[in-house]
Amino acid sequence: MPEISRLSRCTDWIDLDFVERERTPERAMKLCIQLQLAGLSLSNTVSILEELSVERSRKAIHDWVQKADLQPAEGRSPNHIAVDETVIRVNDQQFWLYAAADPETNELLHLRLFATTTTALTEIFLRELRQKHDVESAVFLVDGAQHLQTALTRAGLRFQTERNGNRNAIERIFREFKRRTSSFSNCFSHAEPETAEKWLQAFAGWLNAPN
Template identity: 30%
Template sequence: MKSETIIYWVVSALKPFRRNKIPPEKKIRGVELYLQGLSYRQIARILRISHVTVWEAVQKLAEAVYKPKILAVKKQRNFIAVDETVIKINGKKRYLWAAIDVESKEVLAVWITTVRNWWVARDFILVVLKSCEGQPVFLVDRASWYKSAFKSLGLGYLHVTFGPRNSVERWFRTLKERTKRFWNNFRSEDWRRVHRFVFLFAFWYNFVRIHSRFGGPPGDFAEWLQEVIPQLS
């Protein structure tokens, strides 16, 4: 299925765009090109629309996808890699957390926080568990906050330096390949916009971007839509 088709289905279901003279097909194409790495102005020249229109389309779709706060449907998951990385928002250091199903390669959750400690790690893990049936084993590095967080929750975890845990590090690299165009410094006064963009990027990674291992996206968009729509009605 073409990437524009999936985004079109999202637009049809969530209705993020207001009606105006710009055809929704151009907005959908603009969002897809932006997530692939083009700038607002580059896309504006290609599609012959204003860069503000492209920016608004990205923001509106990000808000719509973020609303249900579901990146992956709830199912049996065996191993989940969790990690965090440093990003900058207006020059200030922040922490981006991510969790990935090691087997399916789906991004299960993303968070942005101002600090990293066992309490934040615990709350993030609780969010990740919303996409899990059973009790998966978490793969983490040796950061002290993970040990305390899993102990408080009574969950199993493994310290892993290489191998399966690399899936979350690869996702960080994929994200930063996109954000290096603005020097990995998100220029936004509102950190929530950054969070919504990262969420949208994770959605694109799960359901639109072609994964070399599978020859398609790692997630099932039809399953996601089926779970999301009842929550929006």
């Protein structure tokens, strides 16, 4: 699988400051987080740990990913930003994954999971994006969604409508999200929306991680 070929990438981006009295070696914890985000099931990740003579439960590994609170790195200054949404299901409810990406680097800049799409929620997303990155001079690339255009206009940010070209970056990223989540039918079962959002943000950090 192509995702497994990326397991050789460094793990320095994984911050384990949440660890207090964890008895698992940090190297093993980082490997497990990386394996889980790369596509290995929790059960198979447990098996890998057992081969390293470390016994931990599926819940423990799940909790490591959640507690690490992994996010895309901050402080970027992109020239263009592709913004879009896609549907993610949490249990039997539909949510919308908002994402912003730099089409020149294919890096995800920010993402959030909302229960719906409105101009007000889009303004929240843009406000958080501005707090994390220098985007004031960037040109936002959007499709014809009116709530995106209205929110950008209210924020005084420049945008242009583009259905292909540089906006393909965000479409590629969404395909990667859906490919990764296809093992659970693009649906988070028995999970709270906050749990799903944290996993998606951690996955975004993994996608951005250097080789």
